[in-house]
Amino acid sequence: MDSTTAVKRSLKPRDLLRAVLRPLLDIGLPPLCPACREPVRDSGGLCAACWSRLNFITRPYCERLGIPFVHDPGPGILSMQAIADPPAYGRARAAVRFDDVARALVHALKYGDRLDLAPMLGRWMADAGRELLGDAEALVPVPLHWRRLWARRFNQSAALATAISTASRLPVTMALKRIRVTPQQVGLSKPARAQNVQGAFRVAAARSSEIAGRRLVIVDDVLTSGATVEACARALLRAGAARADVLVFARVVEGARAPI
Numbered sequence: 001m002d003s004t005t006a007v008k009r010s011l012k013p014r015d016l017l018r019a020v021l022r023p024l025l026d027i028g029l030p031p032l033c034p035a036c037r038e039p040v041r042d043s044g045g046l047c048a049a050c051w052s053r054l055n056f057i058t059r060p061y062c063e064r065l066g067i068p069f070v071h072d073p074g075p076g077i078l079s080m081q082a083i084a085d086p087p088a089y090g091r092a093r094a095a096v097r098f099d100d101v102a103r104a105l106v107h108a109l110k111y112g113d114r115l116d117l118a119p120m121l122g123r124w125m126a127d128a129g130r131e132l133l134g135d136a137e138a139l140v141p142v143p144l145h146w147r148r149l150w151a152r153r154f155n156q157s158a159a160l161a162t163a164i165s166t167a168s169r170l171p172v173t174m175a176l177k178r179i180r181v182t183p184q185q186v187g188l189s190k191p192a193r194a195q196n197v198q199g200a201f202r203v204a205a206a207r208s209s210e211i212a213g214r215r216l217v218i219v220d221d222v223l224t225s226g227a228t229v230e231a232c233a234r235a236l237l238r239a240g241a242a243r244a245d246v247l248v249f250a251r252v253v254e255g256a257r258a259p260i
C-alpha cells in the first residue's frame, strides 16, 4: 500500500461523506477550513487561526536556494549549503515553510481532491516567485508517472502550474516526462532520495523544442531534500534548457547558515 492509498483509507467517514455529497449539498453545509476542517465563512479560505500559523517565506534568504536566514547577512549573500553543494537548478523559491498548516493544505490538494485550492496556493507561489517568473519563458510541472497519474487522476504540480500560469501569463509545458515509477520519497535519507529519482525524468524527444534554449521554472508542491527538482533540472539542462529555476508551494526549512 503506498502512502496515497494510506491517506485515502485514513479519511474520516465525515470527510468521505462530504466528498461524495459536496456537489449536492454545498448549499446546505458550511464551508470548512481546508487545513483544520473547522467551519469558515468563505468557501476555499483558511480560518483565521490557520492563516495566522502559515509561515510565508520572506527575505532575508539565500538568493540561490531560497532558504531563510536566521540573521540577515546582507544583500545577495549565499548560504553555506549553496556554496558547498550548488544545485543544478538556478534559484529556488517557496511560498511557505512546510509546517502543520502547509502539510494539511498539500494533503487536501493531493489526496483530498481539493483541486479548488490550487488557485489560492498558485497565487501565493506567483508572489514568492515573482523574480523567477519575470525572467522565465515557460513553467514545467514535476511530472507523475502515467501509472500514478492514472491512479490519482490528476497531477497536483500541474494544477499548481496552471494556477501560476493564470497569474504570470507564462505557458505550461508538459514536455518533461517521468520515465520510471519511483517509490515515494517519504522516509528516505537524502542520498537515498537522490538515488531514487536519478534518471527518472526525460524530455520527450518530439517536444524538445519546448525546452531547448528556454528559461524555465520547475513547479512542485513540496521541496524536502531537493532531489526531485534536482533530477528534473538535470533532465531539462541535458535537453538544452538555458536555465531551470524552481518554484514550490512549501519547503522544509532546517535553517540556512550564512558563510562566516
Ligand SMILES: [Zn+2]
Residues within 6 Å of the ligand: 033, 034, 035, 036, 037, 038, 046, 047, 048, 049, 050, 051
Ligand atoms: Zn483552520
